[in-house]
Amino acid sequence: MAGLFEKDIRILMQRKKALLLFLALSVFIGYSQDGTFILSYLPMLMIIVMIGTISYDEYDNGYRFLMTLPIDAKMYVLEKYIFFIAGTITSWVEAFIIYFGIMIVKNQTISISGEGEVMFVSLIVVLLFVACIIPVHIKYGVEKSKIALIIFIGTVAVVFYCIRKIIGMDRLIKISAFLDNVNIAMLILVGIIFTVILLFISYIISYSVMRKKEF
Numbered sequence: 001m002a003g004l005f006e007k008d009i010r011i012l013m014q015r016k017k018a019l020l021l022f023l024a025l026s027v028f029i030g031y032s033q034d035g036t037f038i039l040s041y042l043p044m045l046m047i048i049v050m051i052g053t054i055s056y057d058e059y060d061n062g063y064r065f066l067m068t069l070p071i072d073a074k075m076y077v078l079e080k081y082i083f084f085i086a087g088t089i090t091s092w093v094e095a096f097i098i099y100f101g102i103m104i105v106k107n108q109t110i111s112i113s114g115e116g117e118v119m120f121v122s123l124i125v126v127l128l129f130v131a132c133i134i135p136v137h138i139k140y141g142v143e144k145s146k147i148a149l150i151i152f153i154g155t156v157a158v159v160f161y162c163i164r165k166i167i168g169m170d171r172l173i174k175i176s177a178f179l180d181n182v183n184i185a186m187l188i189l190v191g192i193i194f195t196v197i198l199l200f201i202s203y204i205i206s207y208s209v210m211r212k213k214e215f
Contacts, residue, residue: 004071004079008053012087015049022049026095030102039095039122046091047130050084054137063213073210077138081203084130092123124191131195131202139209 012019022045030038057063066076096119140147 001071001075001079003069004076005083008050008079008083011053011056012049015052019046019049022046023094027098027102030095030098031105036099036118036122038099039092039119040126042095042098043088043091043123043126044129046087047084047126047133050087051133051137053083054080054134058141073213074207077203077207077210080134080138080206081130081199084134085127085199088126088130089123092126120188121191124188124195127195128198131198135202135206135209138206 022042026038026042026045029041057066067073
């Protein structure tokens with residue numbers, strides 16, 4: 001598995017100029033805008049770059065070559081999840097440092113209790129995105145995965161719209177007020193547990209898809 005990690009890191013290093021550009025953009029956007037937008041912006045950019053490692057493996061019968069090495073579908077998929085999760089968390093930490101650095105430069109007050117919640121929520125959201133995008137990309141490849149993701153995002157948007165219409169704004173306001181009274185640490189814990197479960201389910205799906213591929 002160490003060889004797979006080295007391969008993916010070397011692929012990322014081939015895009016180091018893009019990574020530096022994304023980092024510079026994150027600093028610029030973080031400084032020019034108020035709020036914690038950067039905490040999800042930089043990890044999302046990192047995920048997009050890491051997706052390139054799957055595209056690289058798929059290109060020119062790359063899967064067939066990889067499977068001639070002493071690895072199997074299970075090891076390949078497991079490495080991708082560890083790599084994506086580690087890269088996402090690393091970029092989130094970088095965004096966290098940039099955000100607080102900008103807050104200090106602007107001489108703004110930092111509220112750990114209020115902004116800390118948003119920070120953890122942003123991490124949970126980007127990890128949920130990882131759980132969704134890996135199986136889609138492994139299943140459909142580079143081109144078809146773009147269409148599949150658009151359909152998926154559109155479906156999610158329609159579902160939320162229908163829920164909003166069915167429940168109604170009054171009930172949504174009551175639910176929001178109820179959540180405000182719930183211990184935020186408990187909500188974050190529930191979010192982490194839900195994310196871990198979804199990542200595990202995503203891994204099982206990706207492994208099943210990869211195992212069925214013909215090389």
